[in-house]
Structure formats: structure tokens, C-alpha cells
Amino acid sequence: MGRWLTHRAWIRAGAAGLIGLAIFGAFPNQQANATGAILDLQSTMQAIYQSRQDAVVRVKVATEKREADKDPQVVLRVFSGFFISQNGQVLTSHLPPDETTRVWIELNGISYLADVVGTDPRTNVALLQVINLPRNFGIINLDPEKERREIGSLAFAVTSPLDFRPTPKFGLVTGFESHFAEVVFPLTYTRLSIPIGPAEGGSPAFDASNELIGIVMATLPEVESSYIIPTKALAQIVDQLKSYQKVRNGVLPVEFEEKADEYNIDRQVLVKSIVAGSPAERSGLQAKDLIVAIDGQPIANLNDLRDRVFFKNPGDFLLFTIKREDRELEFAILLEPEEDHLPENASSNVSGN
Numbered sequence: 001m002g003r004w005l006t007h008r009a010w011i012r013a014g015a016a017g018l019i020g021l022a023i024f025g026a027f028p029n030q031q032a033n034a035t036g037a038i039l040d041l042q043s044t045m046q047a048i049y050q051s052r053q054d055a056v057v058r059v060k061v062a063t064e065k066r067e068a069d070k071d072p073q074v075v076l077r078v079f080s081g082f083f084i085s086q087n088g089q090v091l092t093s094h095l096p097p098d099e100t101t102r103v104w105i106e107l108n109g110i111s112y113l114a115d116v117v118g119t120d121p122r123t124n125v126a127l128l129q130v131i132n133l134p135r136n137f138g139i140i141n142l143d144p145e146k147e148r149r150e151i152g153s154l155a156f157a158v159t160s161p162l163d164f165r166p167t168p169k170f171g172l173v174t175g176f177e178s179h180f181a182e183v184v185f186p187l188t189y190t191r192l193s194i195p196i197g198p199a200e201g202g203s204p205a206f207d208a209s210n211e212l213i214g215i216v217m218a219t220l221p222e223v224e225s226s227y228i229i230p231t232k233a234l235a236q237i238v239d240q241l242k243s244y245q246k247v248r249n250g251v252l253p254v255e256f257e258e259k260a261d262e263y264n265i266d267r268q269v270l271v272k273s274i275v276a277g278s279p280a281e282r283s284g285l286q287a288k289d290l291i292v293a294i295d296g297q298p299i300a301n302l303n304d305l306r307d308r309v310f311f312k313n314p315g316d317f318l319l320f321t322i323k324r325e326d327r328e329l330e331f332a333i334l335l336e337p338e339e340d341h342l343p344e345n346a347s348s349n350v351s352g353n
Contacts, residue, residue, distance in 0.1 A: 044154075044156075045168055045170055046168075047210065048158070048168070048206050048210050049156075049166075049168040051138070051210060052140065052158045052166075052206070052210075053138070053165075053166040054136065054137055055082045055139055056138075056160055056166040056204065057105040057106060057160060058079075058080065058081075058106040058107075058160040059078070059079040059103070059160075060077070060079075060104055060105070061079070061100055061102070061103050062075070062076055062103075063100055064099060064101050065099070079199060079202040080159050080161075080199060080201065080202040080203040080216075081128070082158075082202075082204045082215075083137050083138060083139050083140065084140055084141070084238065085139065086139060087129075087133075088130035088131075088133045089117070089127060089128065090105060090114065090127070090128040090129075090130060091128075091202065091234075091238065092128060093125070093126060093201040093202040094119050094120060094121050094123075094124045094125060094126050095116055096119070097116060097119060100116060105128070107134050108134070110134065112132055112133070113130070113131045114130045114131060115131065117129050117241055117242065118241030118244070118246055118247075119241070120237060120247040122186050122247065123229055123233075123237055123247065124201075124217040125215065125229065125234070125237050126241075127241040140204050140212050141212065142234055142235040142238060143211065143231055144231075144235035144236070145232070146211065146212070146213065146231040146235075148190055149173050150173065151172075151173050151174060151176075152173065153173045153208070154172060154173075155171050155172060155173050155192045155194060155206070155207065156168065156205065156208075157169045157196075157200075157204065157206070157216060158204060159199075159200040159216075160203070161198065161199050161200050162198060169195075170194065171192050171225075172192070173190060173192060173213075174192060174225060175190075176189070176191065176303060177227075178302055178303045178306040178307070180227075185227075186306065187306050187307050187310040187311075188230075188307050189217070189218075189229060190213065190228050191226070192205060192216075193225050194216075194225065195219070195221065195224040196219040201216055201217065201219070202215060203215070213228065213230065213231055214230045214234060215229050217229050233311075236310075236311065248313070248314050248338070249338040250309060250335035250336065250338065251335070251336045251338050252280060252318075252333065252335060252336070253275035253280050253336065254271060254273070254274050254285065255272040255274075256270065256271060256291070256302060256305060257269070257270055258301055267300065267301050268291075268300075269291040269300075269302060269305055270288060270289065270291065271286065271291070271322075274286070274287060279334040279336065283331045283332065283334075284329075285320065285322070286324065289322040289324050290322060290324070292321040292323050292328065293320075293321040294308040294309075294319065295318060309335065312335050313335070314335055314338065315335065316334075317332045317334055317335070318333050319332050320332075
């Protein structure tokens with residue numbers, strides 16, 4: 001590399017230089033304030049790490065891979081995870097049940113066998129039950145009322161990378177998306193400027209108040225970021241995994257699209273198509289209808305729509321308020337059980353809505 005910095009190194013060097021400039025290039029009072037702010041941030045990070053490290057575990061999964069005319073091979077996969085209850089339940093990344101042969105966690109260098117309570121490929125979350133509990137371990141509570149933090153808020157993660165001890169990371173809340181490229185999420189995920197490496201999926205993320213804001217479920221290496229499932233949604237997922245060993249998804253047999261409005265100054269959500277013969281079509285909903293609200297809650301974009309659907313149960317009705325030409329109409333539409341739309345023995349996949 002010689003005397004030239006790579007782009008990434010230049011960014012890091014630039015960030016360090018800005019911090020240095022803020023501290024050493026300021027007047028004495030400003031320098032003291034900047035130093036104090038950095039020390040406060042350091043203390044916050046240390047406090048979060050020290051109080052949460054005993055709840056974060058390494059999850060190891062032995063999976064069996066079979067190929068035609070070959071002996072089965074056992075592959076070891078490693079994730080992060082964290083305790084959410086005193087009876088030894090652990091959240092981690094999705095574990096395909098048809099491939100998983102053995103699961104265990106590691107805490108402070110000691111291994112403990114675990115069973116898979118339930119797992120959900122759609123949200124990439126699994127719930128484990130540790131069989132023989134460690135003598136001492138921390139608990140991270142799920143607050144079902146926890147609202148997401150605003151963009152620009154501080155975010156912290158405690159991960160278990162590879163064979164290292166729990167490790168602190170920090171960044172910012174940088175966005176909210178219900179899709180990335182061609183991948184559609186079942187709800188709006190929170191994007192963090194925290195890069196996630198091997199074995200760090202399934203890590204807990206916190207705000208500056210040391211409250212859980214979600215579980216890390218995907219990485220965006222191109223922009224050194226990651227996605228988390230917010231705590232409010234995570235609490236619902238866990239309740240369903242406890243009750244049904246899976247997440248019961250509701251389906252709207254409708255395809256929606258987000259477009260600019262007629263004045264090209266805002267976004268709006270429209271019905272693109274409806275499955276013929278479905279309850280949605282029989283209700284009277286039509287293609288090109290503009291979605292104004294669902295259950296009285298305004299719909300400004302696809303994030304809003306997917307969240308409204310996610311937090312309802314299969315069998316519930318959603319009250320759609322739509323605009324058609326110059327009229328505002330209401331339709332009660334059934335949220336159908338996903339099982340009604342799957343071929344026999346088929347597994348669920350990410351919804352295209």
C-alpha cells in the first residue's frame with residue numbers, strides 16, 4: 001500500500017483526525033467539553049458491556065450435509081445468542097430443523113447442551129432451551145412496548161465473534177427498511193452502522209439507556225452495517241415460538257407498490273394486483289386503489305403497510321381505508337393463514353408483499 005491509504009483506511013484516519021481536531025484544535029473550554037463528551041461515551045459503552053456480557057453466549061450447531069453417493073458430512077456453524085429468561089431460554093439465528101443434529105451454547109469457556117424450541121426462517125430467529133444451566137448468567141429482558149430509536153441515536157452491540165469472548169461494538173441508528181434490493185422483509189427492520197462479522201448474527205443491540213433495541217439478523221458488508229429486528233417485533237416472535245414452535249404468519253393475497261404521487265412530491269402505496277377469487281378480491285378491493293389507512297392508522301409507505309400486517313394475527317380482519325378516484329371507501333379484509341397458501345409439505349418463505 002506504500003504511502004497511500006486505502007479508501008476505508010482513509011475514512012478511519014479521517015474520523016480519528018476529526019476527533020483529534022475537536023479535542024486539540026479547540027479553545028481550552030471547548031477542548032475540555034469535547035474530552036468530557038468522549039469520556040462519557042466511553043463510560044456508557046463500558047457500562048453496557050459490563051452489565052450485558054454474562055448474558056451473551058456463543059451458539060454452536062452441528063448440521064448434517066448429505067450428497068448423493070457420499071457419506072453424510074457434519075458441518076459446524078457458529079452464531080451469537082443471548083439469554084432472555086431465568087429458565088435458560090436463548091435467542092439466536094435461525095436453525096433449519098431438518099439439518100440440525102446437535103446444538104450447544106458456550107459461556108465462559110464451558111459448553112451446555114440445548115434444544116431448539118422453535119425457529120423461523122422468515123425472520124431468521126430461533127429460540128433455544130439450555131438443558132443444564134450455568135450456575136450464573138445474565139438476562140436480557142424483551143420489552144414488548146419498546147419503540148424504535150430515531151435515526152442518529154447511539155446503538156451498541158455485544159457479540160460473540162468466533163472463539164473470542166463477548167465483544168462490544170458501537171455505532172448509530174442509520175435507517176428503517178422493510179426491503180433491501182430484491183429481498184422483502186416481513187416488517188420494518190432497523191439499520192445500524194455496526195459491521196457484523198462471522199458468528200456475530202444473533203447478537204443483542206442496545207440503546208444509550210442500556211435497553212434492548214433488537215437482535216442482529218443480517219449484515220450489509222458493502223456499507224459496514226447490519227439489520228436488527230426491533231424489540232417490539234422480537235417479543236411477538238418469541239411468544240409465538242414458545243406457543244407454536246413457529247411463527248404463524250398472516251397473508252394478504254394482494255401485491256402492493258410504492259410510487260410517487262401525482263404531484264411528484266410525496267410517496268403513496270397502491271394496490272398493484274389481487275389474487276383472483278381471494279377474500280381480498282371478494283371484499284371489493286381493486287387494482288390501483290390508493291391505501292390511505294389500515295385500522296385507522298395512516299399508511300405513508302410500504303414500511304407502514306408491512307408493519308400493520310405483521311402485528312396482526314392470521315384470521316383477523318384489517319380495515320382498509322382506500323381512495324378510488326374522488327371517493328374514500330372502507331373494506332374489511334381477512335388476513336389469511338399462511339398455511340392456506342402453501343403446497344403440502346412446503347416450507348414458508350419471505351412474503352412478496
